[in-house]
Amino acid sequence: MSRVPSGLDAGDEEIGGVGGMRRMVIGVDVGGTKTRLRLAGLAGGEVAVDRTVPSAGWQTRSLPGAAAWLAERVAALPRPGDEVARVVAGAHGCETPEQCAGLERELRALLGLPVTVVNDAELLVPAAGLPAGIGLVAGTGSVAVGRHRETGRHMSAGGWGWVLGDDGSGSALVREAARAVLARADDGAPFEPLGLALLRSYGVPGLPELAAAMSWDGGVETWAEHTPAVFAAAEEGSPLALDVIRRGGAALAGLVVSLALRGAEVSAVVAAGGVIVAQPALLAAFEEELAARLPGVPTTLLRTPPVAGAVELARRPTAEPDPE
Structure with missing residues (x-):
């Protein structure tokens, strides 16, 4: 050919x-x-x-x-x-x-x-342009990949799908946001910006309709489309949204740490994917957690x-x- x-x-x-x-x-x-x-x-x-x-x-x-x-x-x-x-x-x-x-x-x-x-x-x-390091994807799903520092063998962490895992991805952020909103409702607490943002994003009048839309109207395949609602709520000062983003960034850092503990070369992290590239708040949450757990490892956002x-x-x- x-x-x-x-x-x-x-x-x-x-x-x-x-x-x-x-x-x-x-x-x-x-x-x-x-x-x-x-x-x-x-x-x-x-x-x-x-x-x-x-x-x-x-x-x-x-x-x-x-x-x-x-x-x-x-x-x-x-x-x-x-x-x-x-x-x-x-x-x-x-x-x-x-x-x-x-x-x-x-x-x-x-x-x-x-x-x-x-x-x-x-x-x-x-x-x-780097010779070695960890590749981290946070888009619709999430996964980290690298190579063992001695054997060169491929290694990965995460990437288990939108229902079972992919924490820190767009799908998981929306999932965790909805869980937080529903748990707040179960406690009898009033709506705050995250709940309102999700209702607007899905175009539904209340939480029963939100749960139905997320479960049946397209299912998990459509969750990531509503990621901007989570970050919009955070910009409005929603404590729930801020916590969801913080935990998402920490989960992404945890993928990198898991590879490091298994022997991967972690001289650098290169991050890509629609969510982490478009949302500086998620990148900041990831970098903060990574610095606490693996000090001195630089992160490059792939452009x-x-x-x-x-x-x-x-x-x-x-x-x-x-x-x-």
Whole structure:
């Protein structure tokens, strides 16, 4: 596939490369809603093609199916004269080294190229230009990933889903906010700003309707959409909202501490995800707790696309899978 011509879609950007074979790499960030792919020079320089496509159809229950889905999109990137040296993909849903290794094997067979697959959260640290550290995602869900400081093996904490865990994520913040409001009502206390903010956000007149809406009208998949209501209530001075945010930040810090206690390299933390990027109050709560429990560990808020981390990994001298 490395020398097969392919056209560019509208909106793709192509830079340079006329005459002669060009040594290139491909980086991919497969997210839950969208997938971003980049074709870039092996030795550095500008990105040749940058493409974003919907992640509709992506799943990791069937690794052959996932590989076929991804290979089709990767194969469409190279231009005439491109020779792809390596592909690195950060894959949403690849939660274990075994899953990543299995998807690697399938992709190598389809593409005929060196391929490395990691969890998509592992792209954060290289995207920030750092050699090592912990990647922390706090968006719809939450998870922390890293590598063992001696063996280099993949490690993770959190990411157990919106009902069982994902504390500090948008879904969990709304869940905990609703629990706090309902508990206050059970105590016979009057409404305060957090309760009113949730009612407004869901467009319901009272708490029975709020509980019904959260349980049945879209369910947990829609909870994260209402995260701004929690932070709006905090800005109004709601003690309940402030406590929910404080506990969410502490839970995120706890994920990093868990990895540190298990031997992960924690020279730095790179945070990303729609909630922690958009809400400074959550970032501040996380950093305060992290400083108390792991003094001196800096936090970087990722401003560049994680796909840049996939390109960086692909450009490194080796991009091998986890040791078995």
